[in-house]
Amino acid sequence: MESTPRIASREGRLGVLLPGLGAVATTVLAGVEAVRQGLAQPFGSLSQMNTIRLGKRTDERSPLIRELVPLAELPQLVFGAWDPIAADAYDSAVDAGVLDRHRHLDPIRDYLKSVVPMPAVFDTAYVKRLDGPNKKRADDKMALAEALREDIRRFKVENDCDRLAMIWCGSTEIFLRAGPAHATPEAFEDALRASDPAIAPSMIYAYAAIMEGIPYANGAPNLSGDLPALEELARRRGVPIAGKDFKTGQTLMKTILAPGLKARMLGVSGWFSTNILGNRDGAVLDDPESFKTKEESKLGVLDYILQPSMYPDLYGDIFHKVRINYYPPRGDDKEGWDNLDIFGWMGYPMQIKVDFLCRDSILAAPIVLDLALFLDLASRAGLSGIQEWLSFYFKSPQCPEGLYPEHDLFIQHWKLKNTLRWLAGEDQITHLGREYYAE
Ligand SMILES: NC(=O)c1ccc[n+]([C@@H]2O[C@H](COP(=O)([O-])OP(=O)(O)OC[C@H]3O[C@@H](n4cnc5c(N)ncnc54)[C@H](O)[C@@H]3O)[C@@H](O)[C@H]2O)c1
Numbered sequence: 001m002e003s004t005p006r007i008a009s010r011e012g013r014l015g016v017l018l019p020g021l022g023a024v025a026t027t028v029l030a031g032v033e034a035v036r037q038g039l040a041q042p043f044g045s046l047s048q049m050n051t052i053r054l055g056k057r058t059d060e061r062s063p064l065i066r067e068l069v070p071l072a073e074l075p076q077l078v079f080g081a082w083d084p085i086a087a088d089a090y091d092s093a094v095d096a097g098v099l100d101r102h103r104h105l106d107p108i109r110d111y112l113k114s115v116v117p118m119p120a121v122f123d124t125a126y127v128k129r130l131d132g133p134n135k136k137r138a139d140d141k142m143a144l145a146e147a148l149r150e151d152i153r154r155f156k157v158e159n160d161c162d163r164l165a166m167i168w169c170g171s172t173e174i175f176l177r178a179g180p181a182h183a184t185p186e187a188f189e190d191a192l193r194a195s196d197p198a199i200a201p202s203m204i205y206a207y208a209a210i211m212e213g214i215p216y217a218n219g220a221p222n223l224s225g226d227l228p229a230l231e232e233l234a235r236r237r238g239v240p241i242a243g244k245d246f247k248t249g250q251t252l253m254k255t256i257l258a259p260g261l262k263a264r265m266l267g268v269s270g271w272f273s274t275n276i277l278g279n280r281d282g283a284v285l286d287d288p289e290s291f292k293t294k295e296e297s298k299l300g301v302l303d304y305i306l307q308p309s310m311y312p313d314l315y316g317d318i319f320h321k322v323r324i325n326y327y328p329p330r331g332d333d334k335e336g337w338d339n340l341d342i343f344g345w346m347g348y349p350m351q352i353k354v355d356f357l358c359r360d361s362i363l364a365a366p367i368v369l370d371l372a373l374f375l376d377l378a379s380r381a382g383l384s385g386i387q388e389w390l391s392f393y394f395k396s397p398q399c400p401e402g403l404y405p406e407h408d409l410f411i412q413h414w415k416l417k418n419t420l421r422w423l424a425g426e427d428q429i430t431h432l433g434r435e436y437y438a439e
Helices: 023-036 089-096 101-113 141-158 185-193 201-211 228-236 249-263 280-285 288-306 360-380 388-393 409-423
Strands: 013-019 077-082 161-168 216-218 240-243 267-277 319-326 333-343 349-359
Touching: 013 141, 013 201, 013 360, 023 077, 023 089, 023 101, 023 360, 077 141, 089 101, 141 161, 141 185, 141 201, 161 201, 161 360, 185 201, 185 228, 201 216, 201 228, 216 360, 228 240, 240 360, 249 267, 249 288, 249 333, 249 349, 249 360, 249 409, 267 288, 280 288, 280 319, 288 319, 349 360, 360 388, 388 409
Parallel strands: 013 077, 013 161, 161 216, 216 240, 267 319
Antiparallel strands: 267 333, 333 349
C-alpha cells in the first residue's frame, strides 16, 4: 500500500469561504458558533462526534476521529461568504427560517451580524429565480475570477488565516453539459477570457479557489468543479477537490434503503419519490432548468447501487421518478414521500412507504463543517485532485473518468474511515475476523 503521508501542523486559523450565504450556510455558521459557546451540540457531524475502531475488536481502541487525525478545531475557524443578496448572516438566517430566532439566533446575533457577504460573481442567466445588487462587475469572466482571487487573498490577510477551504453553498444553476470549453485548463482559461456562456459562476469560484491553492467542494448539483479542466488543474496545483450535491433528505434515505434491499436480493419494480419544500432553494428549483440539474443528480443513485445490468431480473425494469414541488407554506421543513414497489420469493409484490419530515439545512450543515475540516486535512497531507473518500457526503460523487461512482452509503462510510486509518498509519479493517477463532 502507498506509504502514509506526512501531515502538516493544524496550528493557526482556518478560513472557511462559502459562496452563497443562504439557508445552509447560515445554519453552519450559527451552529459552529453555538457549539463554540457551549450552547449546542454538533449532532450529525462525523468530524466532531464519530469514533473510529482501530485494530482488533478485542483491542478496545475506538478514539474519536478528531483524536486520531489532526483536524482543525472549531475555535480555529473563521467564516467568509459571497452572495448577490447583501443581507448579513443574521438577517439571512432570520429570512431562511431554519433556526428559531429567539432561542438560537439572538444569543449569537453580534457574531452573525459580523459576517457580511462580499460582492458575488452572479448572473441571472444561470440562476433565474433570484437576483440581488451585491454583484461584481468586470469586463470578462477572467477578470471576475481575478476579483475573486483578490477577495480570497484579502480575506486571508485581514483575518490572519494560515490556510483556507471553500465550499459552494450557492443556488443550483441551470443544467449544463461539460463541453470543449471544459476539456483542459488551457481551453477553460481561453473560455474565461472570451466570457464563453459555457462558463457558469460556480465554475469561476472553483477556478479561483484552485488557482489560490485552496481545497474546494461543491454542495450543489451544478457542474462547478466537476470538469476535466478543473480536475486536471487541481492535480497540477496540488489541490484537493470534492463534489457534488450534499447528500441529505430523500437521497440519503435512498442510499440507506437501496443497499439493504440489494443485500437481500429483493427486487424493485418502482420507486416514486416526491417532495414539497418552500425555501429559497425550492423557489430556485421551481425553474425547470435548475430542476433538471437536480433531477440528473438524484436519478443516477439507484442505477449505480442496484446495478440493473448485473441483476436484470431484479432491477432491469425499475420505474424511477423524482419530483420536487415548490410549496411556500412549508419553508425549510421539507416533506419527502417515497413509494417503493418491491418483490421477493417467487415474485410476490410488497410495498414500502417512507414519509420523511426532514429539515434540509439541519442535515446539510454538519456536512459543510466536515468537508471543510477533512479537505483541510487532505490539503495538509499533500493529497490532490478528486477526494473520492469524501463521496459519503454527496449525491453525485465525483470520480475519475472510466470509474463508476460509489453511491452505497455504507461502502462510502467504510472508505472514509479506512482513508482516515491510512492517514494515521493504522491497519485497515477488513471485518474478516478469522483471528478471533484461531485454535
Ligand atoms: N439543504 C440541503 O439539504 C441541500 C442538499 C443538497 C444540496 N443543496 C444545495 O445547496 C445550495 C444551498 O442551499 P440553500 O438551501 O442554502 O439555498 P438558499 O437559496 O437558501 O441559499 C443559496 C444562496 O446562494 C446565493 N447565490 C446564488 N448564486 C450565487 C453566486 N453565484 N455567488 C454567491 N452566492 C450565490 C443566493 O443568493 C442564496 O442566498 C443549493 O444549491 C442547494 O440545492 C442543499
